[in-house]
Amino acid sequence: MDEKLLADLCECYLLLTCWHPYGFISTICILCLLKVASNKEESDEVKHEVEMALLALSNSGYYEVPKELHLNEIKEIILHHQEHQNLTRLAYQRAWEFMIIRLYWDNSLKEVIVNELHFGRESTKELEELMKCVDWNKNFKEMSKEEANEVLLITGWMKTIKLYFDLCGLRNEEFVGLIGSIVQVLRASRCNNGEIYVECIHSISKAAINRAVKVDDLLKGGAINAILEEIHRSTLDDEIAIECLRFFIDISRRLKDKEKDEKEDAKRKKTKRKVFEWMEEEGYEDCVENTVRFATLDFVKV
Known part of the structure; x- marks a missing residue:
């Protein structure tokens, strides 16, 4: 009968318990906490309640939850924030984390995530804004409380992005x-924040596996250059x-695999030429060729 008490209990249960009975998660916790998270009032008290609800929801794990129990509500929470900026940064990141974890069971959600809610655009914007709030010349212990919070948020976004490339x-x-x-x-994090740095490497690695991400995207986004820089570092673990x-x-595998569609295969060959021309200009060709041959694969030119 006491909705506030029920919400508090659901939050404690999800945040403090490692194992959750499926029925209790789907029929009570998620429905209750989505109702709390959907509150659009602007007071600090409500924002804190919403943040805690979304924090608990993102901790609900990989349980299969039918779309009808969460999709409309979480979509509305994310869309409303995109228009009105009503959530805290932590709450917004956790709303996305809850949404993307659901991809593990329901791949049809990718249309909503990509084309309606624009995860790529939103996560890019959040990372760029958070980057400006951190003095990357300091290590984590030297940072102010506010900076440390921003670093933790960036870590959260990187983990969510890695999951996105893995599942979508x-x-x-x-x-x-x-x-x-x-x-x-x-x-920015290479020298003074090992956790974020490792998450970045893993995210780029996941992107390279994801067939929806074109090699040209990795080239234009600077990922190939960045990974080459890492290979040249003497302190690489x-x-x-x-x-x-x-x-x-x-x-290498993707540049060598022929596409069934002639136009797509022509694009692959064009990208392959661009990759090698760029590597020749930068003086990296021999390094990459030897690295890939070491792994028993041949990086053959077009």
């Missing part, structure tokens, strides 16, 4: 901008070296 296989014209923003964060190697193996 739909072509998106916003990929180039998003990849460019990831590259900016990668370079084993985990990152493996991810960089995997990136070029995936790029």
